[in-house]
Amino acid sequence: MIDGSTAADVRPDENATGRSVPEWLWVIAIGLIGALVFLIPYLQNPYFYYIGDNPESFVPNWYHYGEQLLKGIWPTVDSAGWYGGNYIGEAAASTWNPVFVVCYIIVAQFNSLTAAAAFxxxxxxxxxSMGTYLLAREYGAARVSSTVFAFAVPLSGFTLYYEASGWPAGLAAFVWVTWFWWAAHRFARGASSPLLPFLIGAxxxxxxxPYAALGLIIVMFGIGVELLVRKNVRTFVNLAIMGACVGSVAVLVFFPLLGAMPVTSRQELAMIANDTFLVPGVGDLVSSSAPSYLPAITNWGGQVRENLPSTYFVWFAxxxxxxxxxxxxxxxxxxxxxxxVVGAIYAMLSFGPSNLWLFRWPIRLIEYLYLAMAVLLAVVLSKGLAKDHFRNRALATVGLVGVGAYLSFAVRPEFWRMHALATVLVLLFFFAAxxxxxxxxxxxLGAMLLVGTVGIATYQTNRIPYPGVAVGPSIVPASDVNRVKAGTDDYKGTYLQLASQGLVKGTSEQDDGEVMFGNLSVLTGHESITRYSGIGFTEFTSALCMDYKGSVCPDAYRNAFRTVQGTDIPLIDALRVQTLVLQDALFPDVVNNPPxxxxxxxxxxxxxxxWTRDAPLAYPGRVSWASRGTTVVSSISEPxxxxxxFNAPAGGGTLLFARLDWPGYSATVDGKTVEVRNGDAGLITIDVPAGEHTLVLDYETPGLRLGVTLLAGATLVVLIQTFWWWRTVRRTRRRNDAEPNPRSDGGVADATTEISPVLTPAGPHDERI
Known part of the structure; x- marks a missing residue:
């Protein structure tokens, strides 16, 4: 038993090792060691970080953005991307984020997209991991307990199996909200200038x-409440100013999305409703330390049971x-x-309705709740473990683990062997600790908890998804860039693929780019109309009977060859398609007849x-049709x-472009403004005057100028605020040096004491803080 004669009876004190290792070095070590730990899932399954939206949307686009940046082209809007080409409008493409910009360039150096995604x-x-450690330390947790949870939080179920595997924008939002929470809290207690939380908030x-913006608001609210409780109005005002400056960055990021809304279907998602989709239950928390617990949650395909441990928290919690x-x-x-406050808000949202305005699927918020819980547990664990009533506490632990094991079995009894072994591992690791x-x-204790965390994660990612249980598409997508380019090398110009993802029979049909969905088509080096979009372009996708990732219905072929309104050409000509790829399983009658x-x-x-087009296209650039008598002399086309x-006959003419009419396009003829019309299928149509003229068609991102202006203004405000903070710190230190201020304990206040001790600070020599 644990008794008073052992080292465990001593209150945790990190001075013995602590002060010899600088905090910044400890944080970097956590990040580097964490990289090795988080490599384990990839080593067991190269596709672990290449599931769902990662191969269909994000990773191919990262590769594409990297290629563009290396050519000196900033990815804003690209007409060649069609309904997936409004990169700025997508917002979640993260084209303004410096870290992702660096990632784009690095990803463009990879040939294997599974490896790129893992990186x-x-x-x-x-x-x-580093942010979690800093946040726990900021709230007073010891190094050991902070380190333990720093590795555990990134390995929690939703973060690892959903965000890291297929929703990278959600993962990145979680990462930077965690760092912002740390920085904003430091600023609130006077230990940091406002510049740090502003930069991280941006x-x-x-x-x-949007979950990043929501997280920033919730964190600011929680810290604001704390400041008001402590009656520190001055710091509250300074925090509000800094927060408003961070909020102004939203104009640069989200106004292009709002500007694109009129032509997209995104606004249809704004509602308050509950269809129970991905809504966890409070009871799932009871089993949140059971590694094999697969909750009964409504998810894709009408399933009411999960195949992934989406509500798993920490095995030892x-x-x-x-x-x-x-x-x-x-x-x-x-x-x-x-x-x-932050934890309570996220608890309410995590178990709320499935749709709350633009925020869908409340399980997305459970990782933020777990972060708050982890910090709280780290703070309590910092005080050491209780040493009395060993038998009762041990029985309580066994009972709690047993409840989690039973609930895991009750939901998925067919996996009883996995549940049994996971339970044994939890008990062995815990009592070894x-x-x-x-x-x-x-x-x-900390070392054994870390060993258990790595061991449990290794077993969990090896066994889940359970062998034979499909999660998402059972056919792995293409990932080798060179193979995709080689398999599509014979394509000419712009190509249109008409295929249904549900009819793909095997991985071999995709490996060499034979049939691809989403943004994988950008790997070919050819312009493709098949793309992925989170916002879409309703009129265009409806015209082709195409969904958000390029999968079409059987009517797509007929739609592609129907005449465009107001012209004498089919839609496939209006799109300037030179190569048509038809899926045999979707169009058996078409492919067995002559084209x-x-x-x-x-x-x-x-x-x-x-199929390939026999004759070359009739017009240069992206002009796809000109009315009778109108001649297109030349066209210089950019994204x-x-x-x-052009030269138009008496009475004028009309030009049709293979461009979607995204809000933001404007046109001039010899410097005079002309109307840009939204034509059939959403294609840009412009009526031009008679005679020889020059038409200039230009796109300006909605809200871009305002966003840049506000960002510049916010940065200036924060710099002034930082200068004022620095002067205050300097004056305080000088005053403390000149006139030592006796403390209540008889000592002298340290010159480094926070200038705004809004949160009760620890003593300057307490390494647990």
């Missing part, structure tokens, strides 16, 4: 994920509850008001038939602009 995801998980906002010294929370080293605490003390006049069969293999020289 970016592991880097962000490492940043999350980093979070430029992710373009619940077993540890009977051993914690909860009474120490009565006198914490630092105020926990903001921690409680208790034994290490008794024999070697505080650091041994239409003007097209020839170029290839038949791997479930696809490829967001086009300059066309």
């Amino acid at each position: 970016v995801m592991i880097a962000h998980l490492s940043l999350l 980093m979070a906002m430029t992710i373009g994920n 619940i077993p540890l509850l009977p051993w914690l010294r909860w009474r120490t929370l009565l006198k914490p080293a630092r105020s926990l008001v903001s921690l409680g 208790l034994w290490a605490y008794k024999k070697r003390g505080w650091y041994a 239409p006049k003007g097209w020839s069969v170029a290839e038949r293999e791997s479930g696809r038939t490829v 967001a602009t086009e300059q066309v020289k």
Whole structure:
């Protein structure tokens, strides 16, 4: 038993090792070691970080953005991207985020997109690990307990299996909200200038994920409440000013999205409703330390049971509850008001309705709740483990673990072997940690908890998804860039793929780019109309019977060859398509007959038939049609602009462009403004005057100028605020040096004491803080 004669009886004190290792070095070490830990899932399954939206949307676009940046082109809007080409409008593309810009350039150096995805995801998980550590320390947790949870939080179920595997924008939002929470709290207690939280807050906002903006607001609210409780109005005002400056960055990031809304279907998501989709239950918290618990939650395909541990928290959190010294929370080293407020808000949202305005699927917020819980547990654990009533506490731990094991079995009894082994591992690791605490003390406890965390994560990612249980598409997408380019090398010009993702029979149909969905088409080096978009372009996708990732219905072929209104050409000509890829399974009658006049069969293999256009396109640039008598002399085309020289007959003419009419386009003829019309299928149509003229078509991102102006203004305000903060600190230190201020304990206040001790600070020599 744990008794008073052991090292465990000594209150955790980190001075023995502590002061010899600088805090910044400790933080970097956590990030580097974390990178090795988070590499484990990838080593067991190269596709672990390449699931869902990662291969269909994000990673191919990162590769594409990197190629563009290396050519000196900033990805804003690209007409060649069609309904997926409004990169700034997508917001979640994170094109304003400096970290992601660096990632784009690095990803463009990879040939394997699975490896590229792993690199970016592991880097962000490492940043999350570092941020979690700093946040726990900021609230008064010891190094050991902060380190333990720093590795555990990134390995929690939703963060690892959902965000890191397929929702990178959500992961990045979580990362930077965590860092912002730390920086804003430091600023609130006077330990940091406002510049630090402003820069990190801007980093979070430029992710373009609405959950980042929501997180910043909730964190600011929580800290603001704490300041008001402490009656520190001056710091509250300074915090509000800094927060408003961070909020102004939202204009640069989200106004382009709002500007694109009129032509997209995104506004249809704004509602308050509950269809129970991805809504966790409060009861799932009871099993949140059971590694094999697969909650009964409504998810894709009408399933009412999860195949992933989406509500898993930390394996040792619940077993540890009977051993914690909860009474120490009565006198914490630092105020926990903001921690409680933030945690309470996320608890309500995590178990709220499925749709709350633009925020869908409340399980997305459970990781923020777990972060708050982790910080609280780290603070309590910093006081050491209780040493009395060993038998009762041990029985309580076994009982709590048993409840989690039973609930895991009750939901998925067919996986009973996995549940049994996971339960045994939890108990073995936990009681080994208790034994290490008794024999070697505080650091041994932390070491064993870390060993258990790595061991559990290794087993969990090896067994889940359970063998034979499909999660998402069972057919892995293409990932080798060179193979995709080689498989599509014979394509000519712009190509249109008409295929249904549900009819793909095997991985072999996709490996060489035979059939691709989402943004994988950008790997070919050819312009493709098949793309992925989170906002879409309703009129265009409806015209082709195409969904948000390029999968089409059987009517798509007929729609592609129907005549465009107001012209004498089919839609496929209006799109300037030179290569048509048809899926044999979707169009068996079409591919077994000769192609239409003007097209020839170029290839038949791997479930696809490829047709190519016989004659060259009639017009230069992106002009796809001109009315009778109108001659297009030349066209200089760029992703967001086009300059066309034309000659129109008496009465004028009309030009049709292979460009979508995104809000933001404007046109002039010889410097005089003309109307840009939204034509059939959303294609830009412009009526031009008679005679020889030059038409200039140009795109300006809605809200861009305002966003840049506000960003510049906000930066100036924060710099002034920082200068004022620095002067105040300097004056305070000079006053303290000149006139020592006696402390209540008889000592002298240290010159480094925070200038605004809004949160009860620890003594300057307490390494636990």
